[in-house]
Amino acid sequence: MRRLLAIALLLLVVPAATRAQDTLPAGAPGGQPAQPPQLSPEEFNQMVSYALGRSIAEDCKMGGVTLDARAMQTGINEVQGNRPPQWTEQQLSQAMQMFAMKIQQQVAANNKKAGDDYLAANAKKEGVKVTPSGLQYKVIKQGTGATPTDSDVVVCHYKGTFINGQEFDSSYRRGQPAQFPVRGVIDGWTEALKMMKVGDKWQLFIPSELAYGEGGQERIGPNEALLFDIELLQIAEPQARPQQ
Template identity: 55%
Template sequence: MVLVAQAAFAQETKLESPAQQASYAIGRNIANEVANPNVPFDIEALVAGFRDGMSGKESKLTPEQTAAAFQKFEAVVQAHMEKKAADAAKAGQEFLAENAKKEGVKTTKSGLQYQVVKQGTGATPTLEDVVVCDYKGVLLDGTEFDSSYARGKPAEFPVDGVIAGWTEALQMMKVGDKWKLFIPSDLAYGPKGNRSIPANAVLVFDIELLDVKK
């Protein structure tokens, strides 16, 4: 029912005048600021509160009810995040255990897994070097969170200035190498994650080492 209502609302909303287009753009900007996959918002209630506030209507909640709602919701969000983190940790461990059995996949002492796609013959970077790479990073469900290919320009960064899984892999690669990396969460963003990467997420990268700058 909610999806049907949202679809109908989207069809009825006109974006013809400058005011309508600007209003929609502002709404999008607000959504981008507050959107968080770890926060289970009720979209209909959120829109209702926004509409009442914009129209100057009296709040349907008293200050005491508002304070109590925020306190209870904080506990809900915390429980939601903990469950998602636990589910991600379990899924990551299961994936890495199965992936390690695949032909061509090697696992280091740290738990980093890699597969050589193409072998190069150039120099191997050290911890003090700066490297130039093309890469694409995805989550286990295939969601792409970063890509130099999409930006149309290779990335340049110090070997010791990236996540631990990259730092380890780069010091084993040669210029011209193309590897697929399977990075455990403790060698990436761990239990905290970030805005685009969930907590305890295993990351999969296609990475090509293009150059080493001493």
């Protein structure tokens, strides 16, 4: 679960790695945002305070910190009373950076286990092939064209999802195929492209070490296994070199 405080901390002090786009609120039909309940100002404040309390407690648990409710209340009282903090801003910032790093490490460990478990089960499914590197793929449609090499530039349609099925990127949704060098993408893609033929459509199941690894990337969390539908449309014509 992407928790409120963890996201805020990671945005401030570590690479943004746990965000995902196009997440629908629970129970919201057809892409329409859920309507907030009709609350009095007092009820609204209570609900927000309660939600923040749960979020902070969950993040502390994830980061291996035993929440000191008294110290937290002191910090709240100081802010509300416009009183100076008991530690310097530098000390507080360093503590929060260490806390965010602990959360990041725990998220990475959770993602790695979830990805490994998923891939172990997926490897047993009919039609799924596994390469020595750990890349898994399934041929959906076979093409008859040429196979790209390291030096080629390819044109592909693709859709990327997390192991829970949530989409994070899609050239289909943009209505425009993507063009990129074979060596200019994640290792799992490069390996697959050099086995595919133009006209092929494959499903890829990529372990984190062949994707974005421990660092993640923007909407990709640390150590996340990724799934792709990829369609190799063509090998781009090499650009003519300018005359000397």
